[in-house]
Amino acid sequence: MSLQKLNNDFNVHRSIDCLNLNILKENTNSPPVINKNNRFTKNLLKRRSSNLIADLASIGNHENFYTYELIQQIAQYLLDRTNIRPKIGIICGSGLGNLADVITDSVSFPYHEIPHFPVSTVAGHVGRLVFGYLDGVPIMCMQGRFHYYEGYPLWKCSMPVRVMKLVGVSHLIVTNAAGGLNPKYRAGDIMIMKDHINFLGFAGNNPLQGVNDERFGPRFPAMNRAYNASLRKAAHKIAKEMGIDKFVREGVYAVLGGPNFETIAELRMLRVCGVDAVGMSTVHEVLTAQHCDMKVFAFSLITNKCVMDYESMAEANHEENIDTGLMREGVIKKLVTKVVGHISNHDLAMSSKNP
């Protein structure tokens, strides 16, 4: 897809968002229908698209433009086109999309074909939803995610998690590429996420802002058990069985907005705060998943050691991150497949016995 086409798609989405916002202000529970006769909409339509974007910012980026009914429509669109009924969702991080290669009997939905979906704009994020099977277990996988720095508000970045929920997903596996801050970490290590620090949230930016629809979850969700303890324990056991435990860690991930990599002073501050790895994603998805009562397992591939001293000539770069993903491709495919197997044999088997 050309850059021009990407930009066009992006602006079209933005413009439609402004109109949807207008409709939602009138009735947050009905599916958005563009009412061109509305006074506010008329005014918006008169302006150029750059002004529309400014309007969106001035109104506040906080409204949840995707109603429950709209998410239902997206979920139904997918369910109408495949017989696969996944209970496990997977999100692939930068350079980790090759995970989708091991999905069998797959049915793919490019994001630009799914109604109301944003498009992926980052190298290493293919941009499609893949339904299929991992080791015989039905799953759905985001081969490419949405980041705040792409220009999408957080509620839009994490909207696919709610689609997963309405498709029937109860467990979410989230992966990302991250920079290693813990001095013991090396490029190629895998860090099981035990917790996170939401620096975007500290700045007042959260995917759960805006009108809360209780059908998704509560207004004030707890986050102290966001990363499921028994799944973390199971993943360590699997890592040991695979003989990769020497480079599997457990730690705290911090999200920053990106797209620039961090300054040395920023990294030093994060380390003082107890951060083991830093990245630009995942947290908005985990907040959304936890809000709608999904069990979450997440890990970071440490793609680079963060540059922490002023004398170093090294620089973080996206290409290196993708290369590290390729280096660990085989291990990650196997780890995720085995975690999926564990969830299926334990959590899902138990819940079908005790519905």
Ligand SMILES: O=P(O)(O)O[C@@H]1C[C@H](O)[C@@H](CO)O1
């Ligand atoms: O999507 P993830 O979080 O895996 O991507 C990381 C963070 C930036 O998007 C990119 C930087 O190389 O990789």
